[in-house]
Amino acid sequence: MGRSSLLLLTAASISLLALGLWIQYPFGSASPEATKAPPTIPPEDIPETPISLMTTSVEGLPSVVRQGEAVSFVIKVYCFKPECDFRPEITLTRLRDLPPPEGLTPGKFPGPLEVNLSAEAPVEGEALELVAGEGDSAIRLAIRPSPAFTLKEGEVKVLNATLEVGQAVAPGRYRINVIMRGALSKPGTLIETYDFEVVPGQG
Amino acid sequence: MDERRCLAVLGILGLLSPLVTASIIAQTSTQPLDRQENPLNLAGMLDPSVGARGGTTTYWSEGFKTRVYIVPDYNVPDPEAHYYWIGSHLANGYWIQVGYLTAHERPRGAWFYCYLPPAGGDYVVRKGPDGSAGPTYTYMYYSAIHVGDGYWSFVKGGDEYLGTEFFDVDSTGYHAPASIAEKGGEYGGWLKPVYFNPAISYKPRGSSYFRQAEQGYAYREPTDNCNQNYDIVRLGFNYIQVGQYTNPTCDYGDGEKIWG
Numbered sequence: 498m499g500r501s502s503l504l505l506l507t508a509a510s511i512s513l514l515a516l517g518l519w520i521q522y523p524f525g526s527a528s529p530e531a532t533k534a535p536p537t538i539p540p541e542d543i544p545e546t547p548i549s550l551m552t553t554s555v556e557g558l559p560s561v562v563r564q565g566e567a568v569s570f571v572i573k574v575y576c577f578k579p580e581c582d583f584r585p586e587i588t589l590t591r592l593r594d595l596p597p598p599e600g601l602t603p604g605k606f607p608g609p610l611e612v613n614l615s616a617e618a619p620v621e622g623e624a625l626e627l628v629a630g631e632g633d634s635a636i637r638l639a640i641r642p643s644p645a646f647t648l649k650e651g652e653v654k655v656l657n658a659t660l661e662v663g664q665a666v667a668p669g670r671y672r673i674n675v676i677m678r679g680a681l682s683k684p685g686t687l688i689e690t691y692d693f694e695v696v697p698g699q700g
Numbered sequence: 701m702d703e704r705r706c707l708a709v710l711g712i713l714g715l716l717s718p719l720v721t722a723s724i725i726a727q728t729s730t731q732p733l734d735r736q737e738n739p740l741n742l743a744g745m746l747d748p749s750v751g752a753r754g755g756t757t758t759y760w761s762e763g764f765k766t767r768v769y770i771v772p773d774y775n776v777p778d779p780e781a782h783y784y785w786i787g788s789h790l791a792n793g794y795w796i797q798v799g800y801l802t803a804h805e806r807p808r809g810a811w812f813y814c815y816l817p818p819a820g821g822d823y824v825v826r827k828g829p830d831g832s833a834g835p836t837y838t839y840m841y842y843s844a845i846h847v848g849d850g851y852w853s854f855v856k857g858g859d860e861y862l863g864t865e866f867f868d869v870d871s872t873g874y875h876a877p878a879s880i881a882e883k884g885g886e887y888g889g890w891l892k893p894v895y896f897n898p899a900i901s902y903k904p905r906g907s908s909y910f911r912q913a914e915q916g917y918a919y920r921e922p923t924d925n926c927n928q929n930y931d932i933v934r935l936g937f938n939y940i941q942v943g944q945y946t947n948p949t950c951d952y953g954d955g956e957k958i959w960g
Contacts (some may be wrong), residue, residue: 542785543919545749546882548884549779549825549827598845603906607850685823685825686825688827689828691829
């Protein structure tokens with residue numbers, strides 16, 4: 498091999514090496530070693546998020562319900578501890594439309610998102626019945642059997658629910674809250690929320 | 701003689717450089733995105749978490765948000781839950797967080813927010829129904845923002861309010877928000893790696909706009925959780941992927957700077 502060929506091969510190889518280095522560390526960026534810096538922020542204890550040891554899921558609740566319509570759905574209750582005492586508080590709320598948070602006037606509270614609907618005391622027995630409003634303006638939620646029972650670990654209980662929306666219920670977004678105390682792996686309250694929207698009825 | 705020796709050295713260099721180049725290119729092309737998941741049985745361990753915390757510029761913010769990738773996970777053993785969220789302490793000691801969770805039978809992708817009063821109060825966890833986290837394999841914003849008079853709102857996307865709570869304080873004080881992937885409970889599940897991009901944005905005091913965190917620092921709990929395959933992969937400025945990996949590189953120990 499001649500001297501010029503060797504020089505040419507060397508030059509080509511070094512160019513290839515430079516190309517490789519450029520792919521790894523493009524101009525203007527530093528190597529990972531160079532970007533590492535000693536910690537400068539004090540450590541902080543971040544609490545562990547508790548898990549749910551008793552929980553619900555809802556199947557069949559439509560996202561949209563028409564005025565004057567009644568819908569049926571099921572609520573499944575799961576238990577992941579030796580014994581679950583399932584006696585939730587169930588509430589109905591109406592959701593207000595608020596401007597996007599970035600569009601809010603800084604520091605000026607726009608008011609609560611949820612407005613509690615004045616529900617009559619739930620009727621318990623074989624079924625739980627929750628009624629918010631009166632006459633045609635009422636929203637009625639019935640759950641059978643009544644959600645007040647004990648479950649063993651691994652057990653799943655299926656409840657049948659019916660939601661009736663009166664013909665004069667104001668269109669908008671509504672929320673069912675299932676509030677369970679003692680359902681978390683740490684002391685506290687678990688609130689599971691199921692939203693639906695009421696739209697004008699046909700005709 | 702000298703000239704020949706010089707040429708010989710150059711020749712060796714020339715022969716070696718393609719190998720070095722090939723190795724560099726191979727290394728570049730096998731960055732952590734290619735790592736495969738491989739569940740391990742880790743039952744009995746503490747609940748681990750991994751992610752990034754903002755720097756001191758994010759102190760005293762009046763809101764924070766993250767943009768996180770929504771991944772479904774159908775292999776989470778009950779009652780384990782996997783959480784992906786952003787959270788911070790507030791100036792008065794409240795702890796607040798917002799994001800999404802995946803679990804087995806129950807919500808396979810549901811938004812949630814959580815708060816813990818200072819001085820050992822009780823937790824409140826609120827969560828939405830199955831599928832409410834957002835469309836799978838897309839990004840979703842989650843934010844917590846002070847909306848006035850000590851009230852904070854938890855928001856999904858740009859304007860879907862999840863809830864508003866009273867914490868009686870308007871900023872995070874000397875606390876930095878953190879974007880975290882966390883395994884709730886340890887029953888042998890595998891914490892799927894997810895992207896956070898941008899991982900941490902914050903709303904400086906008095907500002908109407910969010911700003912990207914100028915610095916990010918690794919967060920690991922427990923601090924040696926790389927041994928349990930938890931890792932933080934830097935994909936760019938304020939852009940990370942975190943979770944459990946088959947072959948973690950452990951590039952960032954707890955508290956080490958990731959970007960900025």
